Amino acid sequence: MKILLLGYGKMGQLIDKLATEKGHEVVGKINIDNRHELEHLNSSNVDVAIEFSQPEAAVENIKWCLEHQIPVAVGTTGWLDKRAEINAYCKEKNGTYLFASNYSIGVNIFFKLNEYLAQMMADQGYAITTKEIHHTSKKDAPSGTSITLAEGILKHVTSKKNWVNHETNDAQELEIISERIDPAPGTHEITYSSPVDTIEICHTAHSREGFAKGAIAVAEWLKDQKGDKTMDEFLASKF
Ligand SMILES: NC(=O)c1ccc[n+]([C@@H]2O[C@H](COP(=O)([O-])OP(=O)(O)OC[C@H]3O[C@@H](n4cnc5c(N)ncnc54)[C@H](O)[C@@H]3O)[C@@H](O)[C@H]2O)c1
Incomplete structure (x- = not known):
């Protein structure tokens, strides 16, 4: 699976390491400093995005994914006042996203x-x-x-x-x-x-690995889904 990482701090770097070990390919690592790289990114070369950035950046990042038809698993917290706006945008673009406040x-x-x-x-x-x-x-x-x-x-x-x-x-x-x-x-x-x-x-919880592994597992499932998905739907598909 080809993964785009939006946000490359503590969580992004850990997801990079664990996803690569699992055999996935990380095709983009976007941070605050290199966000311009998104302009040249070939979105058809991305199966799924994982977003762990900052509240001010999350909405913009999610919208970018929805516009480019890239399913996105969102872990960033603190932006939920914009949830209705994102849900409407997801519907309008016929896109796919899942937000979970805890991916463990x-x-x-x-x-x-x-x-x-x-x-x-x-x-x-x-x-x-x-x-x-x-x-x-x-x-x-x-x-x-x-x-x-x-x-x-x-x-x-x-x-x-x-x-x-x-x-x-x-x-x-x-x-x-x-x-x-x-x-x-x-x-x-x-x-x-x-x-x-x-x-x-x-x-x-023994480390932040639980969040990272959960986000990767959700991304593996999300790439074949459509619409505004929930952690409950993901869990129901597994257990
Ligand atoms: N849902 C969960 O299970 C879960 C678990 C852990 C952390 N979190 C949340 O995930 C977020 C990130 O956590 P962290 O520990 O990695 O934080 P962090 O501060 O280590 O990393 C955040 C990164 O986002 C980058 N960033 C800022 N603006 C950006 C932009 N416009 N585009 C792309 N990247 C941008 C920053 O450069 C930084 O490297 C926080 O909101 C945190 O609360 C959620």
Whole structure:
């Protein structure tokens, strides 16, 4: 598969290495400094693009792919205020794109496991707590992943009305505790406790390889798809 990399920072470089090891060919590495190379790129020599750049660049990059009929797997976060515009553009150009805020296959399986467990535990009377642990240079809290997990629980456990990012004794609130420690692998825990037992599920990320491998797997699938696709559709095709 011939891949165009839009954004060649930490993620772009890792995807380059892992995709090449997997036998794919990287036909373009576009960064902020060499974006002009896109003008001369032969788009018919590209099967799929993978976009990990910056919020200000993502919309322009996605539009370029849609215009040139190149399916694009987008990992850049922070541009979602333009999502409706991109969806309309994708339709207008009859193009293909997929955005995922987290490409880790393990995390996406964990999202499903979380919802499945929440569904079963909804009326069992267990106390529910959630925790996420990251390194101290992570600026946002709670993590986007922990918000997705909390939303997955709130969907099924209707006795909880909202999540809060602190300890709480209010039964209607779902607590997310955020810890920042060095060094710390990204960790997300969901705990159901009762006087008789405890059930706990946990995801620990060991490196950013999970995101890169997930993005490559999605790109392999996306090159044969059409339209605005989702991570759920990708996972449904695999599991
Ligand atoms: N969805 C996921 O699973 C996931 C995982 C990790 C990171 N991310 C997101 O991916 C993005 C990139 O992450 P990173 O760690 O590689 O960041 P990074 O800062 O290491 O790299 C970003 C790169 O984008 C380049 N860039 C800037 N403007 C550009 C333009 N107009 N065209 C092409 N390239 C341009 C920069 O030169 C830089 O090299 C961030 O938004 C991050 O939050 C998402």
